[in-house]
Amino acid sequence: MASIFTKIIKGEIPSYKIAENENYYAFLDINPLAKGHTLVIPKNETDYIFNIEDEEYKGLFAFAKKVGIAVEKVIPCKRIGITVIGLEVPHAHIHIIPINSIYDMDFKQPKLKFSNEEFIRIASDIKSEYEKL
Numbered sequence: 001m002a003s004i005f006t007k008i009i010k011g012e013i014p015s016y017k018i019a020e021n022e023n024y025y026a027f028l029d030i031n032p033l034a035k036g037h038t039l040v041i042p043k044n045e046t047d048y049i050f051n052i053e054d055e056e057y058k059g060l061f062a063f064a065k066k067v068g069i070a071v072e073k074v075i076p077c078k079r080i081g082i083t084v085i086g087l088e089v090p091h092a093h094i095h096i097i098p099i100n101s102i103y104d105m106d107f108k109q110p111k112l113k114f115s116n117e118e119f120i121r122i123a124s125d126i127k128s129e130y131e132k133l
């Protein structure tokens with residue numbers, strides 16, 4: 001059965017899309033730790049990130065770098081933190097999180113709530129920056 005993220009890529013489930021190319025897709029995390037918390041995924045569905053072959057793996061991180069640079073142009077922060085967990089959704093993904101302290105990377109923190117309009121605005125602002133890169 002296709003993962004929820006494959007359904008997002010295919011447009012069968014909605015997402016707040018930021019960017020996509022032939023091989024990768026980026027969209028806002030629906031339960032964000034920070035404003036601008038973004039997920040970057042390969043279009044090929046692989047559960048565990050270390051099972052992705054090297055070229056695709058390198059491409060995933062290069063795409064995540066570009067997305068992260070767009071995120072930090074929109075969201076004021078000290079750094080963009082990146083992390084891979086993958087315990088919940090069995091489709092490899094990189095979390096891109098604007099951070100000001102180490103605690104901002106703590107997944108036990110309560111998640112933020114945004115309205116649909118706010119998510120649309122955040123995604124649109126990051127998308128605009130991404131398209132300038």
Ligand code: AMP
Nearest residue numbers: 004015028029030031085086087088089
């Ligand atoms: P993990 O697999 O532990 O890295 O966590 C999966 C992440 O995917 C969590 O941060 C969820 O909030 C996020 N997530 C799950 N479903 C969706 C969805 N439909 N749209 C956006 N983010 C999602």
